[in-house]
Amino acid sequence: MTRVGDALLAARLGADAIGLVFTARSKRQVTLAQAREIVAVLPPFVATVALFMDDEAALVQQVLDAVRPTWLQFHGNESDAWCAQFGHPFLKAIAMGEGATALSRLQAYPHASGLLLDGHAAGEAGGSGRTFDWSLLPDGLEQPLILAGGLHAGNVGEAVRKARPWAVDVASGVESAAGIKDPARLEAFIRAVRAVDAA
Numbered sequence: 001m002t003r004v005g006d007a008l009l010a011a012r013l014g015a016d017a018i019g020l021v022f023t024a025r026s027k028r029q030v031t032l033a034q035a036r037e038i039v040a041v042l043p044p045f046v047a048t049v050a051l052f053m054d055d056e057a058a059l060v061q062q063v064l065d066a067v068r069p070t071w072l073q074f075h076g077n078e079s080d081a082w083c084a085q086f087g088h089p090f091l092k093a094i095a096m097g098e099g100a101t102a103l104s105r106l107q108a109y110p111h112a113s114g115l116l117l118d119g120h121a122a123g124e125a126g127g128s129g130r131t132f133d134w135s136l137l138p139d140g141l142e143q144p145l146i147l148a149g150g151l152h153a154g155n156v157g158e159a160v161r162k163a164r165p166w167a168v169d170v171a172s173g174v175e176s177a178a179g180i181k182d183p184a185r186l187e188a189f190i191r192a193v194r195a196v197d198a199a
């Protein structure tokens with residue numbers, strides 16, 4: 001989320017959480033001031049997730065102090081110990097599509113509250129709009145899985161039925177441009193997720 005109106009709409013439509021990207025590698029990067037403005041207007045019980053990718057610890061701490069997000073989320077090569085140093089709950093994103101390497105990383109984050117399994121496109125940071133093979137997901141992982149990568153209203157039902165994740169995450173599939181949410185796509189996405197829940 002980069003805009004107050006988009007965040008409020010997502011909350012009204014029933015999103016459990018909204019993401020704020022702080023890494024400079026993103027087309028969706030927000031400033032501390034933008035993030036504070038968004039967080040200030042969110043209704044109760046909508047969680048906020050602060051996203052980073054191989055950033056300096058000082059930036060993470062600055063965001064914790066100024067924005068007070070519910071969760072941190074790390075998208076780079078950060079180790080489990082590095083992510084845990086802040087004493088704040090975190091999610092670790094794993095770029096799928098790297099075969100066995102990605103699968104071995106699923107065991108490497110015992111301190112993470114959950115793992116976000118993301119699509120992967122060479123040279124792109126995140127929010128790539130790429131899916132991955134959902135059948136790659138192993139059974140029996142202890143941590144909750146958040147499914148991401150190339151989801152949209154047209155495929156999220158199938159994705160949830162196949163992967164049975166704890167939650168789903170979306171960026172480009174509900175946007176008209178990077179960081180700009182499309183109200184109709186956002187509504188269709190949340191409806192599609194709810195339709196699977198109800199089935």
Ligand SMILES: O=C(O)c1ccccc1NCC(=O)[C@H](O)[C@H](O)COP(=O)(O)O
Pocket residue numbers: 019021023025026027028051052053075118119125126127128129130148149150151169170171172173
């Ligand atoms: O969205 C970004 O620009 C971004 C940049 C750097 C690191 C992570 C980023 N986003 C991470 C997300 O959690 C996205 O929602 C996720 O990659 C799914 O994106 P999409 O495939 O576009 O739905």
